[in-house]
Amino acid sequence: MSNVNILISKNNLDMYSYLDIQSDEMALVKAGHHVWQQSFETLDFVPQSLVEVPLMGWVAAGEPIDVCENDEVVSVPANMVKRNCYALRVRGNSMIDDNIQDGDLVVIEKRESAQNGETVVAMINYEQVTLKKLYIEADGIRLQPANPDMAPIYLRNEHVQILGIVTGVIRSTD
Numbered sequence: 001m002s003n004v005n006i007l008i009s010k011n012n013l014d015m016y017s018y019l020d021i022q023s024d025e026m027a028l029v030k031a032g033h034h035v036w037q038q039s040f041e042t043l044d045f046v047p048q049s050l051v052e053v054p055l056m057g058w059v060a061a062g063e064p065i066d067v068c069e070n071d072e073v074v075s076v077p078a079n080m081v082k083r084n085c086y087a088l089r090v091r092g093n094s095m096i097d098d099n100i101q102d103g104d105l106v107v108i109e110k111r112e113s114a115q116n117g118e119t120v121v122a123m124i125n126y127e128q129v130t131l132k133k134l135y136i137e138a139d140g141i142r143l144q145p146a147n148p149d150m151a152p153i154y155l156r157n158e159h160v161q162i163l164g165i166v167t168g169v170i171r172s173t174d
Contacts, residue, residue, distance in 0.1 A: 080168030094145035
């Protein structure tokens with residue numbers, strides 16, 4: 001998973017793992033927390049500014065679900081927000097190997113195009129949305145889950161509309 005920030009609670013101990021492949025910047029949601037890194041070191045928290053983005057509803061990480069909208073907002077670390085962003089709650093486990101799990105919040109940069117291998121929110125046949133890795137192939141689009149137990153979705157180009165790319169993942173401590 002590249003270019004994606006992840007905040008994950010560890011045993012409800014007010015510690016988080018934070019992975020950012022293309023940045024050394026550390027960020028957390030609340031002051032007073034410690035950072036848990038892959039090296040298992042505990043570091044003091046560096047306060048990070050938060051921004052509010054609209055929570056637009058749910059996205060399927062499994063079978064595609066119908067489009068729904070919501071009028072809520074959520075606060076997320078500013079470094080996860082690019083331009084024109086929104087958030088979606090994940091439903092399903094098709095992206096678990098990319099550390100995106102059921103109930104997570106994903107921050108999405110609204111875009112109509114994506115590069116091969118990027119994790120996208122895609123609309124299928126103007127009806128359903130799903131969260132998958134995008135691959136452009138000679139005969140169409142492959143929406144690839146990050147779960148070996150799930151099959152990819154193959155579609156013709158005209159049946160897929162890219163709604164945005166994942167720029168951050170936040171796991172609730174609840």
